[in-house]
Amino acid sequence: MRIFDPHIHMTSRTTDDYQAMHAAGVRALVEPAFWLGQPRTAPESFLDYFDSLLGWEPFRAAQYGIAHHCTLALNPKEANDPRCTPVLEELPRYLVKDGVVAVGEIGYDSMTPAEDTALAAQLDLAAGHSLPALVHTPHRDKLAGLRRTLDVVAESRLPVDRVLVDHLNETTVKEARESGCWLGFSVYPDTKMDEHRMVAVLREYGPERVLVNSAADWGNSDPLTTRKVGEAMLAAGFSEDDVDRVLWRNPVAFFGLSGRLALDPAMPEALHEGNSILRGGE
Amino acid sequence: MLTTHEELRTCLSTKANAWLDSALADADDAARQGPNGPSGRDIPRWELRFAAAGRECGDPQAAQAVRVLLLHTARPNPADVARLYARGTGDERRAVVAALPYLPLTPAEGVPLIEDALRSNDVRLIAAAVGPYAAVLDAHAWRHAVLKCLFTGVPPAAVAGLADRALGDAELGRMLRDFAAERTAAGRPVPDGLTHVLALTAKGA
Ligand SMILES: [Zn+2]
Numbered sequence: 001m002r003i004f005d006p007h008i009h010m011t012s013r014t015t016d017d018y019q020a021m022h023a024a025g026v027r028a029l030v031e032p033a034f035w036l037g038q039p040r041t042a043p044e045s046f047l048d049y050f051d052s053l054l055g056w057e058p059f060r061a062a063q064y065g066i067a068h069h070c071t072l073a074l075n076p077k078e079a080n081d082p083r084c085t086p087v088l089e090e091l092p093r094y095l096v097k098d099g100v101v102a103v104g105e106i107g108y109d110s111m112t113p114a115e116d117t118a119l120a121a122q123l124d125l126a127a128g129h130s131l132p133a134l135v136h137t138p139h140r141d142k143l144a145g146l147r148r149t150l151d152v153v154a155e156s157r158l159p160v161d162r163v164l165v166d167h168l169n170e171t172t173v174k175e176a177r178e179s180g181c182w183l184g185f186s187v188y189p190d191t192k193m194d195e196h197r198m199v200a201v202l203r204e205y206g207p208e209r210v211l212v213n214s215a216a217d218w219g220n221s222d223p224l225t226t227r228k229v230g231e232a233m234l235a236a237g238f239s240e241d242d243v244d245r246v247l248w249r250n251p252v253a254f255f256g257l258s259g260r261l262a263l264d265p266a267m268p269e270a271l272h273e274g275n276s277i278l279r280g281g282e
Numbered sequence: 283m284l285t286t287h288e289e290l291r292t293c294l295s296t297k298a299n300a301w302l303d304s305a306l307a308d309a310d311d312a313a314r315q316g317p318n319g320p321s322g323r324d325i326p327r328w329e330l331r332f333a334a335a336g337r338e339c340g341d342p343q344a345a346q347a348v349r350v351l352l353l354h355t356a357r358p359n360p361a362d363v364a365r366l367y368a369r370g371t372g373d374e375r376r377a378v379v380a381a382l383p384y385l386p387l388t389p390a391e392g393v394p395l396i397e398d399a400l401r402s403n404d405v406r407l408i409a410a411a412v413g414p415y416a417a418v419l420d421a422h423a424w425r426h427a428v429l430k431c432l433f434t435g436v437p438p439a440a441v442a443g444l445a446d447r448a449l450g451d452a453e454l455g456r457m458l459r460d461f462a463a464e465r466t467a468a469g470r471p472v473p474d475g476l477t478h479v480l481a482l483t484a485k486g487a
Contacts, residue, residue, distance in 0.1 A: 099336075259337060
C-alpha cells in the first residue's frame with residue numbers, strides 16, 4: 001500500500017514517526033504551514049518556520065525515504081494578530097520556491113474580518129502563482145464556516161477545482177462536494193474523523209476527489225491513520241485500486257496541479273550509504 | 283568547477299534549454315543593472331529563475347549547476363548573497379555555498395555562510411560547505427569541519443584540498459585519534475575514512 005499523507009505537521013513529530021510512517025507505506029507527504037501552538041510575535045518567526053519546511057524537514061524526511069513538500073501561508077488564527085500579518089508581504093518570495101505545492105493552510109478560525117482579508121488575499125496569491133490552495137474548515141461552527149469559505153472562493157480568481165477543502169466530515173461533505181472542490185478528510189483521534197466513519201463517507205460519496213490525511217501535529221494525534229483508513233477500506237470491500245486512488249493518486253493529482261511535485265526522495269548515494277545524521281549527528 | 287552553459291546544454295531538454303537561455307539573460311541584466319536593479323519588494327527576475335530551477339530543469343543535479351551558473355552570472359552583492367542563503371531552500375543554500383568561489387565576496391562576507399552551513403545537520407549542506415571555498419577557514423574551524431564530516435558520515439573525499447591541508451597536521455591527528463578512541467570505547471565502529479585522514483596527518487610530521 002503506497003501512501004501519500006497530504007496533511008501532516010512533521011515539525012512536531014519525531015524521527016520514530018518518520019520510521020513508522022515509512023514502514024506503513026508512506027512515501028510522500030505535504031506539510032502545511034500552520035499554528036505552532038505557541039503564538040509568533042514577528043514575521044521573521046514565520047520566515048524561520050518556512051525555511052525549516054523548505055530545508056530541514058525535507059532533509060529529515062529524505063533520510064527515511066519519504067518525499068516532503070509543503071504549503072505556505074499565514075494561518076487563520078494568526079491572521080488576527082497584527083504582529084503577524086506583515087508576513088503576507090513576504091509570501092511572494094516564498095511561493096516561487098521548488099517544494100511549495102500550494103498556498104495553505106488558509107481559511108477561517110473564528111470568522112473575523114481579519115480572517116476574511118487574509119483568506120481573500122491568499123487565494124489571490126495562489127491564483128497569481130499558479131498554485132492550488134489548501135483551505136481548512138474551522139473547528140467550531142463548521143458548516144457556517146464552510147459556506148462562508150466557499151463564497152470567498154467563488155469570489156476569488158482561483159477556480160474551485162484548484163481548492164482542497166480540508167477537515168470535512170459528515171455534516172459538510174455534501175455541500176463541499178457540490179461546489180466542485182477537492183475533499184479533504186482528517187482522520188484524527190477524538191476531534192475529527194475516524195477510519196470507520198471515513199469508510200462510510202467513501203461508501204456514500206465514492207472516492208472521486210477525496211483525500212485522506214492524518215493531520216498529525218503537536219496534539220493527541222496519530223501519523224498512521226492514513227494506513228488505518230486503507231485497511232478499513234479493504235476490510236469493507238473496497239478494491240486495492242480504490243485504496244490507491246484515495247491514498248496516492250488523488251493527492252498526486254491535486255498537488256500535481258502546482259507542477260512542482262518531485263516524488264523521488266533519493267539522496268546522493270555516497271551520503272546515503274554513510275553514517276548519515278540521526279539524532280543530531282550521531 | 284563551474285559547469286558552463288555549453289556543458290549544461292547537453293544534459294537539458296529542449297524546453298529546459300529555452301528556459302535556461304532566458305534565465306541567463308535575466309541574470310545578465312541583473313549584473314548589468316547592479317545596484318540600479320529593482321528594489322524593495324520587487325523580486326528580480328533572475329531570483330525567480332534561481333528559485334524555479336529545480337522544476338524547470340527536471341534533473342536535480344543539473345538544477346544545482348544551473349543555480350550556481352545563475353549566481354555567477356548575476357553577481358549579486360554580498361547582502362543579497364547572504365539573504366539568498368539565509369532565506370533559501372536546502373537546494374538554494376547548497377547552490378550559494380557552491381558558488382562562493384565565483385562570487386565577489388571578501389572572506390569576512392563569505393565565511394559566515396560557510397560557518398552556518400557547517401553548524402547544520404544536513405549532510406548535503408555540510409558536504410557543500412567543505413568545498414573549495416573552505417580553504418579560507420582558519421585552522422581551528424577547518425579541523426572541526428573535517429571532524430564533523432567524519433562524525434556525520436560525509437565522506438572525507440568531499441573536503442577540497444584535504445591531502446594538502448591535512449598533511450602533517452598533528453592537532454587534527456590528535457582530534458581524530460580521540461574521536462576514534464571514543465567510538466571504540468562505546469563499542470561503535472570508527473567511521474570509514476578516518477584512518478585515511480589520520481595517515482595524512484602523520485605524513486611529513
Ligand atoms: Zn493542519
